[in-house]
Amino acid sequence: MRTSPTIPIMPLVVLQSTRLLWARVAALVFTCVAFSVTAHGGYGHGSMYDWCMFCWVFSFITTLLVLMVELLGLQARVPVSWTNFPITFACYAALLCLSASIIFPFFYLRDNRPGEARDHRIASTVFSCLATLAYLVEVSLARARPGEVAGYMATVPGLLKVCETFVAIIIFLFISNPVSYDKYPALKWCLAVYCICFVISMAIVVLCVGECTGCLPIPFPRFLSAYALLAVLMYVTATIIWPVFQFDSHYGGQSRRPHGCQTSSMGLCDWDKLVAIAVLTALNFLIYVADLAYSARLVFVRT
DSSP states (O other): OOOOOOOOOOOSOOOOOOHHHHHHHHHHHHHHHHHHHHHHHTOOOSHHHHHHHHHHHHHHHHHHHHHHHHHTTOGGGSSSOTTTHHHHHHHHHHHHHHHHHHHHHHHHSTTOOSSHHHHHHHHHHHHHHHHHHHHHHHHHHHSOOTTOOOOGGGSHHHHHHHHHHHHHHHHHHHHBTTBOSOSSHHHHHHHHHHHHHHHHHHHHHHHHHTTOGGGSSSOHHHHHHHHHHHHHHHHHHHHHHHHHHHHOGGGTOOSSOOHHHHTOOSSOOHHHHHHHHHHHHHHHHHHHHHHHHHHHHHHHHHO
16 A cells, blocks of 8 residues: 655744744733733823834834744845844834833823823833833844854944934924924034934935945945044034024023923923933934944954
8 A cells, every 4th residue: 555755844933932032022012012001091192192102013013023024934035134124123112112111101190190091101101111121132132242243233333323313313303393493504504414414324224224235336334434424523513503502692592491391290391302402412422423433443444
């Protein structure tokens, strides 16, 4: 009696238990709980509420996408660099959840009476903090180690690019509501600095994720170091100009917090936003300085 040959059945899902996998699963669960609890009983409204919900939902969707691609073994069929894509969006998700963990309680837990809505908001804040921690663990596990061959976005300069673009996005949120750059041409120059550096940094991220760095007419490391130097020079001017034209009484500014801000029970007043822009500008300047140091070292080591 002839026996038919057995045909091996390949599993559709490849599950390898690693610390990186469990960090992603934890981030997926925490972000899901954060936006689900908020939508169920948080009862929030306004632009800051929308921003926090966007942070959690975006992080959840990107993490779910990464998990599905890796569990199904579809990395080779995805039209992006899989050595750069997961860690790039993990870093963005960590920053997004961090911002939501700060903004949500600041706007929606201040002077809030005890009740079911407050309990839901506290739970959302806790799970947002846990999601931030999970994403930071993922970035720590996925980033390149010294001497290891990895994608550019897994290196320190690549992660700094993510931080540069994210800080610029927060600056745009503050500078546009209300519009605070139209009083003097110098303030418009600051806006130009934020926009130019954001566009170029984001273009670098897109080029790396899309594996298109070879399209540049000059070597990629030299382009990075030249751009980092330009960004440092531009940001140092914005770091000086913004506080001078916004807080110096000679230009109609106020060096002290107005009384109206002190009596505000919720949110940030216009003066607080100006201070936040000044602090974020100085922060991005320091990030670009670190980026310049790493990029210059990359060029000199290769040459």
